Each structure stands twice: as C-alpha cells, then as structure tokens.
Amino acid sequence: MAGVGPMTQDWEPVVIRKKAPNSAAKRDEKTVNAARRSGADIESVRKYNAGTNKAASSGTSLNTKRLDDDTENLAHERVPTELKKAIMQARCEKKLTQSQLAQLINEKPQVIQEYESGKAIPNQQILSKLERALGAKLRGKK
Numbered sequence: 001m002a003g004v005g006p007m008t009q010d011w012e013p014v015v016i017r018k019k020a021p022n023s024a025a026k027r028d029e030k031t032v033n034a035a036r037r038s039g040a041d042i043e044s045v046r047k048y049n050a051g052t053n054k055a056a057s058s059g060t061s062l063n064t065k066r067l068d069d070d071t072e073n074l075a076h077e078r079v080p081t082e083l084k085k086a087i088m089q090a091r092c093e094k095k096l097t098q099s100q101l102a103q104l105i106n107e108k109p110q111v112i113q114e115y116e117s118g119k120a121i122p123n124q125q126i127l128s129k130l131e132r133a134l135g136a137k138l139r140g141k142k
Contacts, residue, residue, distance in 0.1 A: 079118045083138060088116050090134035105129035 035042055091101050091112075098116065099109040107126065114120035115130075124139070131138050 076121050079115055079120050079122055081118065083122070084116055084118050086136065086138055087112075087130060087134070090136040090138075091116075094134060101130075101133060104133045 032042060091098070094101075096104070098112040102109040102112045105126070107129070111120065111126065115126070127139050
C-alpha cells in the first residue's frame with residue numbers, strides 16, 4: 001500500500017438500539033407497573049361501548065320494526081305439482097333414468113331430481129331442454 005497516507009482507525013462507538021415500543025407494548029401490564037413504580041402519570045380511558053355489541057342489539061330500531069310488521073311472503077317460486085308429474089311421466093314413458101335424462105340435456109342429475117321433487121326454481125331454458133328431450137309439452141303446465 002505504498003503511496004497511501006497514514007492509516008488511522010475509527011474507534012467511535014457504534015450504538016445499536018431496539019425498535020421503539022409500539023402502542024400494544026406500552027399498554028403491557030409489565031410496562032404499566034414499571035411506570036407506576038417510577039411515579040409517572042398513567043391515564044386510563046374507557047371507550048364508549050368498547051368490547052360490547054350493544055349498538056347492534058339495543059332494542060328495536062325502525063328497520064327492525066318495519067321488518068316485523070311486514071307480512072308479505074317472500075319465497076321463491078317452486079316447480080308446481082302438475083309439472084313434476086308431467087316430467088316424471090314423460091321420463092318413464094321414454095324408459096329413462098334421471099341420470100340418463102340429465103345426460104341427454106347436458107345437466108347434472110341433481111337438476112332432474114330437484115325438478116321431480118319440486119325443490120327447483122323453474123328455469124325456462126331447462127324446461128325447453130326437457131321438452132325437446134322428452135317430446136312433451138311442459139311449459140304450459142306452469
């Protein structure tokens with residue numbers, strides 16, 4: 001290392017600090033007790049409705065009362081009995097099982113089962129597929 005000035009060493013101390021405590025650590029029981037022992041001011045504030053669900057369940061509001069007073073029957077339209085019987089009868093005349101009929105119309109067997117049990121919500125596209133596959137008029141049965 002010729003040509004370089006005199007070598008010096010840097011002996012300044014390096015200080016490594018931990019991160020400052022976050023708000024959760026400041027509320028830690030250990031920290032609060034240490035602050036009490038040292039005589040520091042400790043402020044405790046209870047928030048309104050903190051940790052409770054009182055606002056959501058406090059009595060009946062206007063909307064709840066309106067819902068309670070509403071007597072309208074809100075239910076989905078289901079497959080009528082005549083349509084269920086017509087689908088079953090036409091399927092049996094063609095000697096098809098529910099799964100075979102479902103395969104013919106490219107639907108799941110569960111769809112046919114729901115239509116025949118009356119649990120399905122009528123769909124015009126599926127009814128037209130069933131009419132074509134079974135060769136029977138079903139949509140007039142609604």
